Amino acid sequence: MAEFPGTPDYFGLNKPIGREYDHTDLEVEGKIPAEVAGTFFRAVPDPAYPPFIEDGAASLSGDGMISAIRLGDGKAAISMRYVQTERHKAEDAAGEAIFGKYRNPYTDKPEAKGLDRTVANTTPIWHAGRLLLAKEDGRPYRVDPNTLETIGSHDFGGKLKSETVTAHARIDPETGEMFMFGYEADGLASTKVAYFIVDKDGELTREQWFDAPYCAMMHDFTITENHALFPIYPTTSDLDRLKAGGDHWGHEMELESWVGVMPRYGDVSEMRWFKGPKGVSCYHMMNAHEDADGRILFDQCLSNVNAFPFVQRVSGLNIPPWEMGGRLARWTLDMNSDSNEIVETSIGPSGDFPVIAADRQGRDYDHGWILTMNPEMLGPPVFGGPVGVMFNMLMRIDLNGGPPQAMPLPPAHCIEEPVHVPSTQNGHEGWLVAVVDEQTGPEDFKHQCWIIEAGNVGAGPVAKISIPERLRPQIHGWWVSQAKLDAAA
Ligand code: V55
Numbered sequence: 001m002a003e004f005p006g007t008p009d010y011f012g013l014n015k016p017i018g019r020e021y022d023h024t025d026l027e028v029e030g031k032i033p034a035e036v037a038g039t040f041f042r043a044v045p046d047p048a049y050p051p052f053i054e055d056g057a058a059s060l061s062g063d064g065m066i067s068a069i070r071l072g073d074g075k076a077a078i079s080m081r082y083v084q085t086e087r088h089k090a091e092d093a094a095g096e097a098i099f100g101k102y103r104n105p106y107t108d109k110p111e112a113k114g115l116d117r118t119v120a121n122t123t124p125i126w127h128a129g130r131l132l133l134a135k136e137d138g139r140p141y142r143v144d145p146n147t148l149e150t151i152g153s154h155d156f157g158g159k160l161k162s163e164t165v166t167a168h169a170r171i172d173p174e175t176g177e178m179f180m181f182g183y184e185a186d187g188l189a190s191t192k193v194a195y196f197i198v199d200k201d202g203e204l205t206r207e208q209w210f211d212a213p214y215c216a217m218m219h220d221f222t223i224t225e226n227h228a229l230f231p232i233y234p235t236t237s238d239l240d241r242l243k244a245g246g247d248h249w250g251h252e253m254e255l256e257s258w259v260g261v262m263p264r265y266g267d268v269s270e271m272r273w274f275k276g277p278k279g280v281s282c283y284h285m286m287n288a289h290e291d292a293d294g295r296i297l298f299d300q301c302l303s304n305v306n307a308f309p310f311v312q313r314v315s316g317l318n319i320p321p322w323e324m325g326g327r328l329a330r331w332t333l334d335m336n337s338d339s340n341e342i343v344e345t346s347i348g349p350s351g352d353f354p355v356i357a358a359d360r361q362g363r364d365y366d367h368g369w370i371l372t373m374n375p376e377m378l379g380p381p382v383f384g385g386p387v388g389v390m391f392n393m394l395m396r397i398d399l400n401g402g403p404p405q406a407m408p409l410p411p412a413h414c415i416e417e418p419v420h421v422p423s424t425q426n427g428h429e430g431w432l433v434a435v436v437d438e439q440t441g442p443e444d445f446k447h448q449c450w451i452i453e454a455g456n457v458g459a460g461p462v463a464k465i466s467i468p469e470r471l472r473p474q475i476h477g478w479w480v481s482q483a484k485l486d487a488a489a
């Protein structure tokens, strides 16, 4: 096997692993709660072949692997497989990388021409009994939830027109519909955005296209009971830069942010654009809902600049994570006023990977969870992931002004995005399940899966499951209950 470069994208926690495996009867410290029965699916980028071209954004281009941590009857098991994308199969056949830089086909080797470039590495999405592995630069791949075998690229039975699909779907808790979008829907650096709805049975029922104010990295979006919200932050693309072999994304500090709002079952011609601050960036929104006065409250993990060092560099910026500034921000959009102004309040600390209970999606809610950095941490953070630094504290945020709860991790530990497992007990907030990494040497790590009581994160984990393999950092995860897996089988 050829050597990977010794750069941060391939070193330490980010070292490529590339092993497919199954392990059962994992060692459990503590007790797995009986109602935590199901599978924690995780999307993990893991490049199979060393790059042939220098690429700052390489951390986003790793081949998607699907990891399944299966829990039930007090036992735990783990499996790992590559998603057999057209790209991964073509590189396996070539025995080397043939795709060049992140989202730039002009840098590919000739053999890659015309092949699907997506790596399906960002989010496992469960809907209508199907498991989809999504990445925003292409269409998702469908994977068998039991065997983890890849079924193929998923275009909703030939109905989808968009060439791209977000990795962030929003599923309405009452109708079971999945709301989705795709940006750069008809090609590189395009302003075309597709907005589409998939009904509870997995049928694509409606797809409409609109133009964004500029071509931006639209990573996530939100719904409320009555509206769809499309936030735009000034991380922008440029076709000439791509043709010259450059990077897909830069960040423009002088450009305004926008939120497009339309009735979620309405026509894209009804889109109303609210103007936000210049230069800001956000990858993930926690939730959005309407208040009694018809205002939309839109809650997001906002930062003062794009957090990816490789995106900043393209635009001559170099602001380290600890100087970036950010907050859990609530933007209020007044639908009753003619003004397109946004009012911002801060409702929590800077962080990312917001999690809410699935039954509060688009609805009024009183708490959520985020990952953040412990301000009192002893020792340096763990380096890894696409931003370069991993989070080391889990917080429960009370949105009614109550005190936050925190689970700070010991030194040399970090935590990846948790999934929420609802409880059947009345008044119980359920459980959070997350992978925790511990650095034990310059290139040595131990990995565990922790189960935490969601309403009492300060108490720490109730169970710690040891993973007998090296893990590369995941991007997003999804919890699927055993009942749903059984019903789909
Ligand atoms: C993100 C991740 C991606 C990507 C674009 O976390 C944005 C943000 C893992 O791939 O392609």
Ligand code: FE
Pocket: 167, 168, 219, 220, 283, 284, 476
């Ligand atoms: Fe994301």
